[in-house]
Amino acid sequence: MASSEESDSSREAAGFFVEQSIVVSAARHCGHAFQWVQVMSDDKAISAAKRPRARKRRFYEMGPDFNGGRPGFWVADESVLPPHRVYRLPASTPPVPYMFDKSDGSLPYDLEVCFRWWLVSDRTKAVFERVDPEAFVFVRCDVRVPQGRYHGPDYWLCDVVRVLDALDETESCLRIGVRDDVRYIDHGQKYYGFIPGYKLVFREAAIGNAHIFRMAYDEATVICDQEFKDACKSAGLRRIRFRDPSKSRY
Template sequence: MNDERAVSIAKRSRARKRRYYEMGPDYSVGGRPGYWLEDESILPPYEVFRLPASTAPASFVFDKSKGSLPYDLEPYYGWWLISDRTKAVLEGLDPEAFVFVPCHVRVPQGSYHGPDYWLCDVVRVLDALDESQSRLIIRIEDNPRSLDFGKKVYLALPGSKRVFTEAAIGKAHIFRMAHAEADVICDQDMKDACKAAGLKRIRFKDVSKP
């Protein structure tokens, strides 16, 4: 194999290698939220963690006198409260990864005329971490009060690096990490789609960098 062909193959290999990001709400914005769920009894118990597709439509109150109104992606319990345009991006790129529950929005006075909102959960979980190439804490949970008691858990502290196995991810663009399900990982395509749509208050952290 000559040098030019080797360089060409190496470039194609690097081009195919995907970059991955931890995706979630931008907590740096801060401020008190001016929205809340009227009836939290519709939510599954804490032990369930994932949001069932059968969850009844959620009734929210939006009141800007109490705090900031939601943008495109906000935290709500272990899930996201997302705008209609965020749903269009997520669902359009990777429809099998999510559960969406419609929200009915009420305002204290008058009628609500803003965008539709949805409770969203990333329900795909992949055991895709290359432990030998990653740098993070891997341990067995020893807290009896934890839902993960006795199970393997990953802890990505500052300075951590996560490397994933492409074969385990396949064509997926977004997933939760097995052994660290609070962490949502997306690829470059998902990040680019969110940026192209102008979605606000979404944070992307490159997991390959400390």
């Protein structure tokens, strides 16, 4: 017969192993629980990864689409225009006399170049004002023809007067310098120069709700967003060029 000490030792040993078994079992159970939580976390991570991200706005260089043909229209009296060194078109400019002569070349489409500004049709003006009315100044054109009176749609001199410093210079590829040529109006000031294969990336926070603007330090370049481009396309406006400047081209 086993002594009480042996029984106690056996019980203690049994108890020890039972306790150890419980600990091990609990550890294994916690291990499974931990793995299950990890799997759930991974599933949630995968699910989160599949969620659509906020789409970045797309921007385009915008301007007349030159076809190389001879234009049959011109400003008949340039004296009404602002001086050469005034880049932006004053809203107080009087109606601009324009000659349309199809015998001399093609008549204007919806958007044509006119010095530092644009010559736009009446329907182009309507689209521009609907999408971003605060970005423009329009001056009516007094259209004339060689014989008789003009009976076509109205045309306007148009200027994009909003200028934004919105370029992300660290992500873009272009020349950035200070103008040292005294012949330029921006002599001594910062400027952007486009090199072969240039790329432009913009800071959306600096653009805000604007749909079209001129670039600071290169005001000859007009930038619009996808909504503005879509509005022009939907209206069927002709002879307007859009180029994605975020894609470098060599």
